[in-house]
Amino acid sequence: MTYKIDQERAPIYETLANYARTGIYGFHTPGHKGGRFAAAEITELVGRSGLALDLPGMTATDNTFHPTGCVRDAQELAAELFGAAATFYLSAGSTLGIATALMAAAPQGGTVALPRNIHRSVVAGLVLSGASPRFVPHEVLPECGALGVTPVSLAAALDSEPKPAAVLLTRPSYYGLARDLEDVAAVCHERRVPLIVDEAHGAHLHFLPPGSPQPAIAAGADLAVQSCHKTLGSLVGSAQLHVGRESVIEPGRVQEALNFLQTTSPSFLLLASLDVMRRWMWREGRELFAAAVEEARRLEDEIDSLPGLKVFRPEGDPRLAGHRRDPLRVVVNVSGTGWSGYEVERYLRTEFRVEDEMADWFNVVYILSPRDDAGATQRLLAGLRAISEQHNTGAGTPRLAEDAVSSYLLQPPVPPLAMSPRAAALANKATVALDSAAGRTCAEMVMFYPPGIPLLMPGEMVTRETIEVCRKLLAAGAHPYASDPTLETVRVVE
Ligand SMILES: Cc1ncc(COP(=O)(O)O)c(C=O)c1O
Known part of the structure; x- marks a missing residue:
């Protein structure tokens, strides 16, 4: 082109x-004056040349x-x-x-x-x-x-x-x-x-x-x-x-x-x-990413050869007709090893010094790039090999009960909208116990990570069903993301 x-x-x-x-010389913002008035740690973090170029919008x-x-x-x-x-x-x-x-x-x-x-x-x-x-x-x-x-x-x-x-x-x-x-x-x-x-x-x-x-x-x-x-x-x-x-x-x-x-x-x-x-x-993007995709394929083949581990590949799956995947996003299903994704995440972080983008109960997700560190990629493979070789003894994350799995996976029915998200978010609010919130209008976002999809949004009615799903997910060890980190309480419209 x-x-x-x-x-x-x-x-x-x-x-x-x-x-x-x-x-x-700028007798104007920013206050660090090209780094002269910056704490030594800022200079260490950003570097002198970075600070010299840290300019605001100006003529x-x-x-x-x-x-x-x-x-x-x-x-x-x-x-x-x-x-x-x-x-x-x-x-x-x-x-x-x-x-x-x-x-x-x-x-x-x-x-x-x-x-x-x-x-x-x-x-x-x-x-x-x-x-x-x-x-x-x-x-x-x-x-x-x-x-x-x-x-x-x-x-x-x-x-x-x-x-x-x-x-x-x-x-x-x-x-x-x-x-x-x-x-x-x-x-x-x-x-x-x-x-x-x-x-x-x-x-x-x-x-x-x-x-x-x-x-x-x-x-x-x-x-x-x-x-x-x-x-x-x-x-x-x-x-x-x-x-x-x-x-x-x-x-x-x-x-x-x-x-x-x-x-x-x-x-x-x-x-x-x-x-x-x-x-x-513009200069090199296509070549860099083509090479990265080749590398990713090799890594995925190696991971797939490890018993109990399976790389997600939508190709040929009739449920995923019309879908493609980002070849640099490696999704490893670990459920065949007896480990949860969270346990794999922790183990690889502490024992092999590699960090993923995200873990859930079944998967760990890695983002690859054109310039990944070859040594770290080998550590990742070594860690996954170690996991494949030892069946989990199971002291870590609680196993998910069958119905908690389906609550987590199958998005529960979307609660009815009582007022617009804006009206609820800007309304006067009260904090109430989650268990007594049914029928109230939620004034905040309540979600579990992952998948980070809101179970409740501002403006939605708190339902008994949603409370039950929250309870099951809490019992299963999922991480709530709400104003109360324990989710014992929730913010509702007053
Ligand atoms: C799907 C999605 N949309 C939007 C965002 C927000 O992106 P940013 O962090 O660049 O503001 C994120 C961040 O994680 C995301 O995952």
């Missing part, structure tokens, strides 16, 4: 580097509200490389991008159609935008969590009243699973409903070999939000929001929404890291 603008440029990085070279740099200089140019370069009509650089993660997308696409009081496997940032986005959710049913499998919504179930959600103003899908999932998107995008486009994709885990899809999941923007999404810090090499917190070429949402509307939410002091170090990452990926 030929590019119209010079992808060899890195405008934000060049602007910072040129500014540092001018020798101008010499640019700004992210109405960019007219290096930020505008860098965003145009990113849009071209990633195939978007416009790209917005974010210095507060996909969390900022998702809230922006929802505020741009969903009017206050409107409805957003979405599956239940949403990240907490989507719930925050609903609170900020004032929209209410309509949950689209989808399947969940023990091997890989949530499957993608089908065109049929999405069409049914979009054709019922009140008509949703937008659709939001999470793709790929934490397990690297991505359903093909084009037919789902077509369902949205036929109805002129914008499709937002939370692609937090898929910034690298663009550079993967054929056969991998298609990036959302290429498959027809209107808006896609990517945490570049998760799977590309930019700094933690850096992310980008793309507007599709045929998007029904104008880039100007996205900028307006973003301007309500973003800081006036975005970290230009983070923005520069997006800029140089984009240039590097």
Whole structure:
């Protein structure tokens, strides 16, 4: 492919580097004054050159509200490389991008159609935008969590009243699973409903070999939000929001929404890291990721040869028709070894000094990259070999009872919505015992990690069924994630 603008440029990085070279002294923010007034530990952490370039939005740099200089140019370069009509650089993660997308696409009081496997940032986005959710049913499998919504179930959600103003899908999932998107995008486009994709885990899809999941923007999404810090090499917190070429949402509307939410002091170090990452990926991304996929295949074959361990591969599984997986997300099912995923996680951390991205009862999930440490990969294999060789003696995580497994796996019925997430989140609240909360309107998010899918969202009625599921999960040793870390109490609308 030929590019119209010079992808060899890195405008934000060049602007910072040129500014540092001018020798101008700043009688302005930031207070650390290029590192002169920084604690020694900060200098140690960030380095002298990092501190010298840690500049805010100002005349010499640019700004992210109405960019007219290096930020505008860098965003145009990113849009071209990633195939978007416009790209917005974010210095507060996909969390900022998702809230922006929802505020741009969903009017206050409107409805957003979405599956239940949403990240907490989507719930925050609903609170900020004032929209209410309509949950689209989808399947969940023990091997890989949530499957993608089908065109049929999405069409049914979009054709019922009140008509949703937008659709939001999470793709790929934490397990690297991505359903093909084009037919789902077509369902949205036929109805002129914008499709937002939370692609937090898929910034690298663009550079993967054929056969991998298609990036959302290429498959027809209107808006896609990517945490570049998760799977590309930019700094933690850096992310980008793309507007599709045929998007029904104008880039100007996205900028307006973003301007309500973003800081006036975005970290230009983070923005520069997006800029140089984009240039590097333009130069070498495809080769680097092709080689990484080959490495991943070799590793997976070795893991699969270990008795009791099984790498998740959707190919040929009729339940997963239309789904592909991220080849760099290695999901190892450990249930054949007698170990839970949590036990494997702990054992590999302490005995082999390797850490996974996520564990659940049955699986451990590893994210690979083009530059993984070969020695660490060998330690990972050695640890998994050791697990395969010794059947677990079982002192650690409690085994899951059959019904707890199904409560965990099969998303319990979505509780009825008593008021909008925004109304509940901003209401006066009371703290009550979980066991006596039935019939009250929840004012917070209650979830278990993993899978981190909300069991309760602000605005939803606490039901006896949900309380029972929480109890079973607590008894089974699952980790609650709520204002009360023991989940003995819950915040409800007063
Ligand atoms: C599916 C999903 N969406 C959104 C986010 C938020 O991303 P960020 O941490 O970049 O704000 C995450 C973070 O873990 C995520 O897993």
